[in-house]
Amino acid sequence: MTPLLSVRNLRKSYGALKVTDDVSLDVASGELHAIIGPNGAGKTTLIHQLSGSLPSDSGTVHLAGEDVTDLPMVARVRRGLARSFQITSILDGFSVLENVALAVQARSGSSFRFFRPAASETALNAEAMDALGRVGLADRAARRAGSLSHGEKRQLELAVALATKARLLLLDEPLAGTGPEESAILVGLMRELKSTHTLVLIEHDMDAVFALADRMSVLVYGRVIASGAPSVVRSDPAVRAAYLGEEEAA
Amino acid sequence: MSTLVARMAAAPPRRRAVFPGAALAGLVLAALAALPVAAEAAGLPFLVVTATRMMIFGLAALSLDLVLGYGAMVSFGHAAFIGLGAYAVGILDAHGIRDLAVQAPVAAGACALFALVTGAISLRTRGVYFIMITLAFGQMAYFFMVSLAAYGGDDGLPLSGRSTLFGMRLIEGDPALFYCVLAVLTAALLVLRRVVASRFGRVLRGSRDNAVRMQAIGFSPLPYRLTAYVIAGAIAGLAGVLLANQAEFVSPAYMSWQRSGELIVMVVLGGMGTLVGPVVGAAALIALEEVLAHYSDHWRLGLGLMLVAVVLLSRGGLAGLAAKIGRRA
Numbered sequence: 011m012t013p014l015l016s017v018r019n020l021r022k023s024y025g026a027l028k029v030t031d032d033v034s035l036d037v038a039s040g041e042l043h044a045i046i047g048p049n050g051a052g053k054t055t056l057i058h059q060l061s062g063s064l065p066s067d068s069g070t071v072h073l074a075g076e077d078v079t080d081l082p083m084v085a086r087v088r089r090g091l092a093r094s095f096q097i098t099s100i101l102d103g104f105s106v107l108e109n110v111a112l113a114v115q116a117r118s119g120s121s122f123r124f125f126r127p128a129a130s131e132t133a134l135n136a137e138a139m140d141a142l143g144r145v146g147l148a149d150r151a152a153r154r155a156g157s158l159s160h161g162e163k164r165q166l167e168l169a170v171a172l173a174t175k176a177r178l179l180l181l182d183e184p185l186a187g188t189g190p191e192e193s194a195i196l197v198g199l200m201r202e203l204k205s206t207h208t209l210v211l212i213e214h215d216m217d218a219v220f221a222l223a224d225r226m227s228v229l230v231y232g233r234v235i236a237s238g239a240p241s242v243v244r245s246d247p248a249v250r251a252a253y254l255g256e257e258e259a260a
Numbered sequence: 261m262s263t264l265v266a267r268m269a270a271a272p273p274r275r276r277a278v279f280p281g282a283a284l285a286g287l288v289l290a291a292l293a294a295l296p297v298a299a300e301a302a303g304l305p306f307l308v309v310t311a312t313r314m315m316i317f318g319l320a321a322l323s324l325d326l327v328l329g330y331g332a333m334v335s336f337g338h339a340a341f342i343g344l345g346a347y348a349v350g351i352l353d354a355h356g357i358r359d360l361a362v363q364a365p366v367a368a369g370a371c372a373l374f375a376l377v378t379g380a381i382s383l384r385t386r387g388v389y390f391i392m393i394t395l396a397f398g399q400m401a402y403f404f405m406v407s408l409a410a411y412g413g414d415d416g417l418p419l420s421g422r423s424t425l426f427g428m429r430l431i432e433g434d435p436a437l438f439y440c441v442l443a444v445l446t447a448a449l450l451v452l453r454r455v456v457a458s459r460f461g462r463v464l465r466g467s468r469d470n471a472v473r474m475q476a477i478g479f480s481p482l483p484y485r486l487t488a489y490v491i492a493g494a495i496a497g498l499a500g501v502l503l504a505n506q507a508e509f510v511s512p513a514y515m516s517w518q519r520s521g522e523l524i525v526m527v528v529l530g531g532m533g534t535l536v537g538p539v540v541g542a543a544a545l546i547a548l549e550e551v552l553a554h555y556s557d558h559w560r561l562g563l564g565l566m567l568v569a570v571v572l573l574s575r576g577g578l579a580g581l582a583a584k585i586g587r588r589a
Contacts, residue, residue, distance in 0.1 A: 061476070063472070083476065087475075088478050099470060100470075101466055103465075120459075121484070122460055122487070124461075129457065
């Protein structure tokens with residue numbers, strides 16, 4: 011079976027600095043694939059390349075067998091590849107519901123409609139409420155998004171990604187900046203998302219990664235130095251030296 | 261959950277505070293409708309002329325608000341559309357076509373086309389570059405008209421008279437023109453109010469707030485911004501049609517870059533992204549001009565001070581100030 015996401019020999023350099031150095035990886039449908047690595051390993055650059063917001067120097071990205079290497083972000087989203095952001099990126103001035111309804115709107119019908127008030131489109135609102143319900147924000151729907159707590163904003167990011175009905179979600183450090191309680195909620199959410207979505211998770215929180223990942227790749231200086239099941243990666247000597255060792259020492 | 265959805269749907273839009281209730285709107289409309297009669301009775305007929313001018317520029321400022329307030333596109337060439345609309349009337353008039361049924365669609369169409377072409381180029385840039393490139397296109401239109409000797413060039417072009425509507429001389433008198441402008445402005449306000457709340461308006465507002473987020477959920481902002489730019493251009497063109505009729509004269513001065521700057525001042529003074537605010541801003545600016553110019557030749561100094569005060573006191577302009585007061589009351 012073709013993997014849902016297939017990356018081959020992806021490269022990106024800034025001058026002499028190889029930020030992404032010959033990265034190849036496969037993500038099978040239904041799995042949660044974690045990408046870990048020390049700071050500056052090139053994880054976020056890789057997410058940008060996968061999502062299409064940054065062009066690659068060379069290499070290919072295939073989504074469900076289709077070559078999407080040269081497609082811009084908008085086109086990849088329409089093919090079912092959505093991302094969340096490391097730095098919370100929601101529309102603060104919109105209501106929580108509207109943030110999600112906008113993502114529903116993007117894939118249901120034309121948005122060149124000029125007269126009917128969008129806020130009263132019950133079909134959009136109902137789907138948006140479903141997504142909010144899944145991340146546990148249903149009771150916040152009418153609030154202004156900017157007034158949410160940091161953890162709730164991260165939940166809203168997930169709801170927006172869900173509402174795109176993507177087959178593959180790229181989650182860029184969804185736990186960034188959250189406290190232990192908020193983390194626990196989000197980890198629970200991602201476990202739930204795993205049952206319905208294929209996920210690529212970039213995360214610093216090792217406990218979360220080992221609790222969630224089916225498979226993982228370790229990125230160091232832009233190269234994948236190990237890839238496989240968490241138990242295999244954990245005992246890989248190169249990984250211990252490059253990364254986990256540092257964690258334990260720290 | 262379905263009740264919750266219903267409640268969301270029924271919840272008032274966020275900007276309701278800025279948009280006064282239907283009762284207040286009706287009151288303002290009634291007061292305006294009575295103005296020509298009252299002004300006549302009080303022996304102050306010039307008030308009708310001034311109020312008409314306020315509403316014409318209110319219409320232009322309203323259209324700029326769609327671009328500036330809802331799209332975050334600081335267009336510094338918006339007066340070009342007023343000028344093109346006015347010249348559509350002037351040039352057609354010179355060839356004996358004096359009916360609004362032809363003039364208005366030609367003006368709106370020409371402006372929409374100009375907006376489509378210049379917008380498609382300008383919108384490749386953002387921020388300061390967008391300001392510069394719209395300014396450049398505005399100046400190109402200005403100098404084109406200055407050099408158009410066949411239609412008066414620098415001296416402008418007098419009309420043979422006010423336009424007719426379906427052959428009838430309906431806006432011959434100042435009160436009649438006043439009502440015509442009031443009707444157009446009211447219609448534009450109602451239409452744009454729906455547009456900004458529509459699917460299209462929501463995408464436009466979302467792109468204003470966070471374009472990267474919009475791309476990440478599958479919207480490319482450009483077509484929406486360009487459409488807003490074209491709509492705004494066409495409406496400003498209609499303002500030009502009305503302006504030409506009021507003055508019975510068309511001049512390149514309508515489209516100078518200072519005019520574009522004044523339109524931005526009207527929008528900011530009234531409150532960006534509120535629709536009704538820029539209309540009030542236009543009225544306030546023209547009123548200040550009239551009053552201050554009465555006292556001193558250096559009235560622009562006083563105007564500048566007031567502008568600084570309004571911007572500092574309330575980021576939302578006059579509309580924001582009104583909403584603040586409304587909440588406190």
